[in-house]
Amino acid sequence: MKKINHAELVRNTDGSIYHIHLYPGELAENIFLVGDPGRAKTVSDFFDTVELHRQNREMITYTGVYKGKRMSVMSTGMGPDNIEIVLNEVDALFNIELDQLKPKEHLTSLNLIRIGTSGALQEDIPVVDSFLVSAAAIGLDGLAYFYEKGPRTINIDMTTSFISQMSADPYLPRPYGIEASPDLLSKLGAGMKKGITLTAPGFYAPQGRELRLAVLDKTFIPRATQFSWNGYRVSNFEMETSALYVISAMLGHQALTVCDVIANRATNQFNPNYKESMKHLIIEMLDRVAAM
Numbered sequence: 469m470k471k472i473n474h475a476e477l478v479r480n481t482d483g484s485i486y487h488i489h490l491y492p493g494e495l496a497e498n499i500f501l502v503g504d505p506g507r508a509k510t511v512s513d514f515f516d517t518v519e520l521h522r523q524n525r526e527m528i529t530y531t532g533v534y535k536g537k538r539m540s541v542m543s544t545g546m547g548p549d550n551i552e553i554v555l556n557e558v559d560a561l562f563n564i565e566l567d568q569l570k571p572k573e574h575l576t577s578l579n580l581i582r583i584g585t586s587g588a589l590q591e592d593i594p595v596v597d598s599f600l601v602s603a604a605a606i607g608l609d610g611l612a613y614f615y616e617k618g619p620r621t622i623n624i625d626m627t628t629s630f631i632s633q634m635s636a637d638p639y640l641p642r643p644y645g646i647e648a649s650p651d652l653l654s655k656l657g658a659g660m661k662k663g664i665t666l667t668a669p670g671f672y673a674p675q676g677r678e679l680r681l682a683v684l685d686k687t688f689i690p691r692a693t694q695f696s697w698n699g700y701r702v703s704n705f706e707m708e709t710s711a712l713y714v715i716s717a718m719l720g721h722q723a724l725t726v727c728d729v730i731a732n733r734a735t736n737q738f739n740p741n742y743k744e745s746m747k748h749l750i751i752e753m754l755d756r757v758a759a760m
Contacts, residue, residue: 663703
């Protein structure tokens with residue numbers, strides 16, 4: 469079994485994991501992930517009790533109990549790069565012997581539930597009290613291909629179908645398709661709209677927005693919205709889900725994203741009062757996880 473060196477698993481002088489500043493035992497096995505640091509506090513406000521509050525950079529963590537079940541919520545910041553950091557360090561807390569710097573013989577599988585906001589890409593998806601589950605995601609970031617397990621973990625059929633349909637500019641990263649945890653999709657996604665989420669590595673050009681810099685391929689997003697696979701169509705844009713799904717799958721964790729749709733790119737609508745609907749989504753997901 470490979471021994472990990474100190475430059476690979478970086479720890480602080482107090483022994484905590486480098487970026488998230490946590491120790492083994494401080495996280496629950498049911499972890500909510502939010503991009504916005506302020507939303508971590510919003511989620512924790514619904515906990516019946518809070519045993520831990522820790523912050524480092526944009527990573528804010530609360531662990532507590534909700535309806536008898538221990539849960540944690542962590543803010544990750546935005547983008548697939550932040551997700552990659554957080555998930556690897558969270559996994560290390562559960563599945564690596566930190567003193568011996570080697571993987572444990574018996575691994576723990578976590579439930580990782582992302583609660584986020586998103587922009588719809590189809591005209592018939594409303595922007596008020598509209599919750600959307602990512603049954604699958606297509607990563608436009610290329611992250612999966614940096615990992616030895618990546619090409620064996622992604623969904624080859626979805627990936628090749630999307631690449632074949634898009635015939636994208638060769639300067640763009642190679643996309644990859646990845647599915648949500650079937651178990652969490654069944655248990656937590658019941659009764660909600662489902663679709664394929666496009667995960668972009670940025671907010672402006674990668675999502676087709678132009679300010680002073682032009683987009684390389686203006687037809688990419690309109691063509692991507694025509695893609696469908698396994699009964700699901702491309703439904704929304706955000707910046708984390710493909711990374712969450714592929715890293716979780718490679719590490720043996722269960723992952724699901726549920727988003728509050730606050731904008732519709734096809735109809736140019738935006739819901740400025742989305743914070744109330746976000747609270748409704750948070751409570752709904754807390755209740756569903758508590759009932760698992």
